[in-house]
Amino acid sequence: MAGASTAVPAVVVRRSLAGQGADWRGLIFQGLLLLSVVITLLFLFILLADVFSRALPVFTERGGSFLSSSLSSSAARSGVIQGLFGSFVIAIIVVIVAFPIGIMTAIYLEEYAPDTRLTQLISINIRNLAGVPSVVYGLLGLAVFVQLLGPLTGGRSVIAGGLTLAVLVLPIVIITSAESLRAVPQALREAGYGIGASRWQVTRSLVLPSAAPGILTGTVLSLSRALGETAPLIVVGAVSGYFSTGNASTVDQLFGRFTALPMIVFNWAREPQQSAFGPLTAAAIVVLLLVTLSINAFAILLRNRFEKNW
Amino acid sequence: MAAAAQPGSPPLSVVLRGSAGRRRREQIIRAIFFGAASLSILVSIFIVLSLIFEAINFLAQIGLDQLVALGWFPRRGLFDLRTLFVGSVITTGIAILVAGPIGLGTAIYLSEYAQPRVRRIVKPILEILAGIPSVVLGFFALTWINPQLVQRLNPGAEGFNLMAAGIGVGVLIIPLIASVSEDAMRAVPRSLREASYGLGARRITTSLRVVFPAAISGITAAFIIGISRGIGETMVLAIAAGGSGGSIFQLNPFEPGQSITAAIAALATGTDQVRGASAAFPSLFFLGLILFFLTLSLNLAGDVFVRRTRQRY
Structure with a gap:
């Protein structure tokens, strides 16, 4: 008997385990799953190909002057320099305001906070803030940074816009930083306390260095999110036509009328797309995508380079 | 036990508390972190307040x-x-x-x-x-x-x-x-x-x-x-x-x-x-x-x- 059973070829066993005949239902299902992946990838591919092909004439004809010119009523002379300046200032404000506050909040919640009602309220509140639509943050910015604090921010200025976007990404910074802190093993902290270190010493010298790559990745990704947001800037009052910066000093530009890269995309996208502004919109999108996607790529590289598996 | 009971050395509980300066520093740092965390509550309050205030203003100005x-x-x-x-x-x-x-x-x-x-x-x-x-x-x-x-x-x-x-x-x-x-x-x-x-x-x-x-x-x-x-x-x-x-x-x-x-x-x-x-x-x-x-x-x-x-x- 034993000899007979070993004589059965493996192929026969495999076939009888797999059932008789082909599994059509299974194959069709797998085909549909694969189709959904392909559709997703196709959307991205078509989007990028479409935008780049529309934008190409602008870059071949205008070259660098598209990057260095100001907004203008004539498409042939319009450029995105004011948008680049606005987005740059916004990025700096987000880094200065949202990053420290967000990381400190995450440290408080993960390393210091006792498990009380107040702590639970704070963390539920942060999760909900992360889901508030961006346009509502724009209304907050309009009420607080433009109207209430107008004398300090200059009203509808890039400073008000930057502060609004800093508040917008704050919950994202907190949530991603808290996740990185949570991933640090408890044993590391206990080792620190064991040799007599205080809570701050443990946090600063043991926990933060271990969590730094994760925190950095999350914060960098949130920066790219801030630079792509348009709706809050519309509400805060970024300029929706063209305007001249002229010879205004940098300080005047900080407190005066402003725009940003995504805002320029929105304004040109509202022009009739058959006009000369069609290719210009695509070109501005290419610049915007180069900025946000390269920040994303940098963050993903950071994560892959420093990712730790405890 | 014998060492802790020696005359002249302070009780164990006091030693573990550390110096007053270190404790004060720890408390200040904790307060700063708590301050940052409560800012997020403030954001929510500001959102709701600024929305409600003008929304009531709107409803008061128009007929329903x-x-x-x-x-x-x-x-x-x-x-x-x-x-x-x-x-x-x-x-x-x-x-x-x-x-x-x-x-x-x-x-x-x-x-x-x-x-x-x-x-x-x-x-x-x-x-x-x-x-x-x-x-x-x-x-x-x-x-x-x-x-x-x-x-x-x-x-x-x-x-x-x-x-x-x-x-x-x-x-x-x-x-x-x-x-x-x-x-x-x-x-x-x-x-x-x-x-x-x-x-x-x-x-x-x-x-x-x-x-x-x-x-x-x-x-x-x-x-x-x-x-x-x-x-x-x-x-x-x-x-x-x-x-x-x-x-x-x-x-x-x-x-x-x-x-x-x-x-x-x-x-x-x-x-x-x-x-x-x-x-x-x-x-x-x-x-x-x-x-x-x-x-x-x-x-x-x-x-x-x-x-x-x-x-x-």
Whole structure:
């Protein structure tokens, strides 16, 4: 008997385990799953190909002057320099305001906070803030940074816009930083306390260095999110036509009328797309995508380079 | 014990407390961190206060009968809320019809079928799609989705319409639904799958009858969060749905329309002019308040489902 059973070829066993005949239902299902992946990838591919092909004439004809010119009523002379300046200032404000506050909040919640009602309220509140639509943050910015604090921010200025976007990404910074802190093993902290270190010493010298790559990745990704947001800037009052910066000093530009890269995309996208502004919109999108996607790529590289598996 | 009891050395409890300076420093640092954390509560309070204050101002300025009219034309005193609700519901519905099956299919494929090598390629591409600003998708919906998809299937569709905008929003939330559902399915313990295969079940049976039901809470959460994102999405609608000056009440997805979010954006574009029309400016905040509570309740519901998954495994 034993000899007979070993004589059965493996192929026969495999076939009888797999059932008789082909599994059509299974194959069709797998085909549909694969189709959904392909559709997703196709959307991205078509989007990028479409935008780049529309934008190409602008870059071949205008070259660098598209990057260095100001907004203008004539498409042939319009450029995105004011948008680049606005987005740059916004990025700096987000880094200065949202990053420290967000990381400190995450440290408080993960390393210091006792498990009380107040702590639970704070963390539920942060999760909900992360889901508030961006346009509502724009209304907050309009009420607080433009109207209430107008004398300090200059009203509808890039400073008000930057502060609004800093508040917008704050919950994202907190949530991603808290996740990185949570991933640090408890044993590391206990080792620190064991040799007599205080809570701050443990946090600063043991926990933060271990969590730094994760925190950095999350914060960098949130920066790219801030630079792509348009709706809050519309509400805060970024300029929706063209305007001249002229010879205004940098300080005047900080407190005066402003725009940003995504805002320029929105304004040109509202022009009739058959006009000369069609290719210009695509070109501005290419610049915007180069900025946000390269920040994303940098963050993903950071994560892959420093990712730790405890 | 003997050492601690020696005369001249302080009691153990005092030694462990450390120096007064060190304790003070620790307390100051703790207070700073707490201050940062309470700022987030302040943000919420400011959001609600600024919205409510102007929303009441708005309701006080208009007659309630003005909330039902021919359409939403705030500068002419017509504040028909139905128009905006219908716009939001139609576009979000279309978005979920697009992103639901595609996102879920992608999630099942990545979680149950894909080789690790394929996963390593597809996941970052999904992240790229998730990182594309919505203003770009608005342009894509207007210049590609509408002429190449919508107007091919229905030549009568307008240049701006709710259908193209809805599909655009759908593309935007595919990565969200895919990643949240995939996380939920990957959280299902391996042993469940092995038990299913051990009983002789095929991969399709294991995916649909074992893993899918086990992950249903997380998948429900993915759809709720997706709906919330769809309702809150502004730029795709502001660019591709038309109705920048206002919109009449209509139910046809192939016609232009306006959502709650797009109405805010349209009114705020060149907010200087809004200041003139008295009730139009506070109507911004009234819409914001509706939007805030709509998405808040959806997010809270989504949170409940997410936590249910976490408790199970």
